[in-house]
Amino acid sequence: xxxxxxxxxxxxxxxxxxxxxxxxxxxxxxxxxxxxxxxxxxxxxxxxxxxxxxxxxxxxxxxxxxxxxxxxxxxxxxxxxxxxxxxxxxxxxxxxxxxxxxxxxxxxxxxxxxxxxxxxxxxxxxxxxxxxxxxxxxxxxxxxxxxxxxxxxxxxxxxxxxxxxxxxxxxxxxxxxxxxxxxxxxxxxxxxxxxxxxxxxxxxxxxxxxxxxxxxxxxxxxxxxxxxxxxxxxxxxxxxxxxxxxxxxxxxxxxxxxxxxxxxxxxxxxxxxxxxxxxxxxxxxxxxxxxxxxxxxxxxxxxxxxxxxxxxxxxxxxxxxxxxxxxxxxxxxxxxxxxxxxxxxxxxxxxxxxxxxxxxxxxxxxxxxxxxxxxxxxxxxxxxxxxxxxxxxxxxxxxxxxxxxxxxxxx
Numbered sequence: 001x002x003x004x005x006x007x008x009x010x011x012x013x014x015x016x017x018x019x020x021x022x023x024x025x026x027x028x029x030x031x032x033x034x035x036x037x038x039x040x041x042x043x044x045x046x047x048x049x050x051x052x053x054x055x056x057x058x059x060x061x062x063x064x065x066x067x068x069x070x071x072x073x074x075x076x077x078x079x080x081x082x083x084x085x086x087x088x089x090x091x092x093x094x095x096x097x098x099x100x101x102x103x104x105x106x107x108x109x110x111x112x113x114x115x116x117x118x119x120x121x122x123x124x125x126x127x128x129x130x131x132x133x134x135x136x137x138x139x140x141x142x143x144x145x146x147x148x149x150x151x152x153x154x155x156x157x158x159x160x161x162x163x164x165x166x167x168x169x170x171x172x173x174x175x176x177x178x179x180x181x182x183x184x185x186x187x188x189x190x191x192x193x194x195x196x197x198x199x200x201x202x203x204x205x206x207x208x209x210x211x212x213x214x215x216x217x218x219x220x221x222x223x224x225x226x227x228x229x230x231x232x233x234x235x236x237x238x239x240x241x242x243x244x245x246x247x248x249x250x251x252x253x254x255x256x257x258x259x260x261x262x263x264x265x266x267x268x269x270x271x272x273x274x275x276x277x278x279x280x281x282x283x284x285x286x287x288x289x290x291x292x293x294x295x296x297x298x299x300x301x302x303x304x305x306x307x308x309x310x311x312x313x314x315x316x317x318x319x320x321x322x323x324x325x326x327x328x329x330x331x332x333x334x335x336x337x338x339x340x341x342x343x344x345x346x347x348x349x350x351x352x353x354x355x356x357x358x359x360x361x362x363x364x365x366x367x368x369x370x371x372x373x374x375x376x377x378x379x380x381x382x383x384x385x386x387x388x389x390x391x392x393x394x395x396x397x398x399x400x401x402x403x404x405x406x407x408x409x410x411x
Contacts, residue, residue, distance in 0.1 A: 034065035049271035109139040129155035131292030136326030197266035199239035204288030232342030306338035
């Protein structure tokens with residue numbers, strides 16, 4: 001029996017594509033789903049979203065992690081060491097699990113995936129990626145009882161030629177999921193999606209304020225600025241695609257901002273994957289901050305894309321090790337940028353692989369010593385001077401220089 005875990009429809013589609021590609025063989029398949037929204041009680045469970053119906057046949061049973069641990073939140077709860085044997089017996093008996101031959105997880109470094117890995121023991125683990133984060137370092141060190149069981153990382157080839165850093169320190173082998181398998185599943189889901197109003201452009205929302213990267217007001221301002229920039233380009237109809245975990249406030253604010261601009265705004269369902277929107281609507285332009293959807297739109301659907309606000313995000317990300325840094329860096333360095341006036345500009349030419357490796361090294365230098373470059377040219381967009389000084393890529397300032405900086409910052 002194989003036990004799978006997914007928290008988003010994008011993840012469930014990735015699993016379905018991997019199953020169709022024969023990555024997990026035959027036998028019984030059980031799927032555990034969770035809703036990790038800030039208030040999951042008011043969000044639609046993954047297995048109740050319209051698009052999930054066509055994926056359900058790949059699994060013999062579907063269980064809810066939220067229901068099992070309610071009223072605790074999936075992203076917060078972890079079993080204490082003394083509770084692990086009891087909780088493992090509870091899970092196996094409650095869900096009728098036979099001997100688990102393989103455990104398949106996303107986002108292995110954080111709960112609930114890490115929690116499940118610690119409770120369903122003594123079996124190999126496969127990890128599948130949840131987007132651009134697979135190209136960045138592993139967020140947190142994993143205990144030996146988990147990392148020794150991980151055999152492979154299944155990922156979409158979102159950036160050809162770029163090899164994932166995720167789990168590489170443990171010698172985990174990356175496996176590329178063929179795009180034709182993934183697109184086949186996307187088209188299956190698209191065929192059952194509810195009708196959506198067409199739009200010349202799509203804005204991809206995220207949940208930056210919930211992650212405390214920016215304030216709620218700043219995130220609303222980013223969305224409104226994207227809308228104004230599209231209006232400046234002559235767009236009169238726009239589709240806003242909120243992030244599944246972001247709640248409904250963003251959509252409400254966007255509707256209020258669209259009316260004075262003379263833009264007809266449609267809001268895609270929270271549970272509708274961005275890829276389904278791309279396949280169904282074929283917009284003229286897709287705009288977002290650093291969403292993986294920007295890359296899938298360009299890579300798999302051939303759509304024009306543009307980023308907006310990555311400079312603010314890169315400046316605000318703390319600590320430097322924040323796992324969103326690599327996705328933001330890739331999008332900022334690789335994709336065109338939309339200006340506030342509606343112009344689209346290409347970013348400066350850069351060696352993306354070298355940039356990702358050097359930023360990854362600066363994020364987790366002790367974990368990835370082999371990534372250390374000979375030198376790093378300081379670029380405040382991607383590096384922090386103090387981090388480069390600590391790692392020996394820049395001279396530490398003298399006491400006088402530190403004093404001048406302190407005076408300048410106080411003025």
